[in-house]
Amino acid sequence: MIVPLHVTVKTMPNQRFVISFAGDAACLVRVGDVVVPSTIIFEGRSSEILQTVHLCKELGVPLGDVEKYLRKTDGVIVEEGDVIAYRTVAVGTVERVVKALTDGRISTARLDTGVVDIRAPFVSASIPAGVHGRVSKIVPERNGERTIELSVTGHTAAPFICRGPDVSAPLFMLKDGMSLYRPSDVPEDCKGKIVVAGRSLSLALYEKLVSMGSSGVIAGGIPFTEWALFDQCAVPVFITEGWGVIPVNSVLMAVLTECAGDFCFLNCSENKMVICPSGVIPSPEESCPVSLVDLSPGQEVQIWDMPYWGVCGTVVSIHEPEELVQVLFKSGEKVVVGVRSIMAIGEE
Numbered sequence: 001m002i003v004p005l006h007v008t009v010k011t012m013p014n015q016r017f018v019i020s021f022a023g024d025a026a027c028l029v030r031v032g033d034v035v036v037p038s039t040i041i042f043e044g045r046s047s048e049i050l051q052t053v054h055l056c057k058e059l060g061v062p063l064g065d066v067e068k069y070l071r072k073t074d075g076v077i078v079e080e081g082d083v084i085a086y087r088t089v090a091v092g093t094v095e096r097v098v099k100a101l102t103d104g105r106i107s108t109a110r111l112d113t114g115v116v117d118i119r120a121p122f123v124s125a126s127i128p129a130g131v132h133g134r135v136s137k138i139v140p141e142r143n144g145e146r147t148i149e150l151s152v153t154g155h156t157a158a159p160f161i162c163r164g165p166d167v168s169a170p171l172f173m174l175k176d177g178m179s180l181y182r183p184s185d186v187p188e189d190c191k192g193k194i195v196v197a198g199r200s201l202s203l204a205l206y207e208k209l210v211s212m213g214s215s216g217v218i219a220g221g222i223p224f225t226e227w228a229l230f231d232q233c234a235v236p237v238f239i240t241e242g243w244g245v246i247p248v249n250s251v252l253m254a255v256l257t258e259c260a261g262d263f264c265f266l267n268c269s270e271n272k273m274v275i276c277p278s279g280v281i282p283s284p285e286e287s288c289p290v291s292l293v294d295l296s297p298g299q300e301v302q303i304w305d306m307p308y309w310g311v312c313g314t315v316v317s318i319h320e321p322e323e324l325v326q327v328l329f330k331s332g333e334k335v336v337v338g339v340r341s342i343m344a345i346g347e348e
Helices: 055-059 203-211 250-258
Strands: 002-027 040-046 049-054 083-089 094-099 104-107 115-119 123-128 133-142 145-157 161-163 167-173 194-196 216-222 237-243 263-267 272-276 292-294 300-303 312-319 324-328 334-338 342-347
Touching (some): 002 123, 002 133, 002 250, 002 272, 040 145, 055 083, 083 115, 145 250, 300 324
Parallel strands (some): 002 342, 167 194
Antiparallel strands (some): 002 040, 040 123, 104 115, 145 272, 161 237, 324 334
């Protein structure tokens, strides 16, 4: 039985991979240089984020009104307990006060997303490449940030939908990466990392990840009602499968799990992610991906029909005359669906 094949992960050469450094820095590489994960590309003074405050949530105001309630300007030094933002409601009888939880320096670089950061004083830092590649472009300093672009060979995957700035950071699995998570499940060590956050992303979970300093979020699905609440994204959101509660497909999840701790580039401007293993460099396939495949028992498939929209499973048996396929989910449930509502998934 012939069905469409959806290539979820491709290994491709010459992929754009961006690394940025916030602070005063010197770039130690030149265009054309070959880098390995340990190659130092930036050396200078960094300013680590100590506290992130989502002012839209804390003040209960729309994104466009955040700035008028801010009480500190960019670069101002604050101490623990200082008021960052202030608003009165109910004819002045109720106050909403946002205070600094630590000493540091105010940064309004992400104010257009409703977020204000408190950064540490500048400290000496060196940034390694973290990947194998070649320097393709060095961008001049802009707004206190240095950026270089590398050309890499890596695993690539396209999203169902994504939004936010481009960012590169190590991958972090939230527990097993496949469950339904609550804000209380977010650990402190996700700071500065791209978090694989399970089968459904809520606004509350996203805001918790932002407040903990995560650099990005990958999830299988998101309810459309939750997505409608997202305005601007302080960190990128990368949804792999579709609307609703859907686990990341098994092929992509295997790659994410294998590469946990390695660098990932969420390239929302080009609608893809690039994952670079720090060890063995992946070799691209010589052949082109095919669009059809002969379905067989054991094949990984994804269902695109209600009520199992976007759910992945394994083919148990095929009933050719009726054009029906029995699929086994990881939960142990078996369902029978029409062949026209499934798609085989796999790597290139």
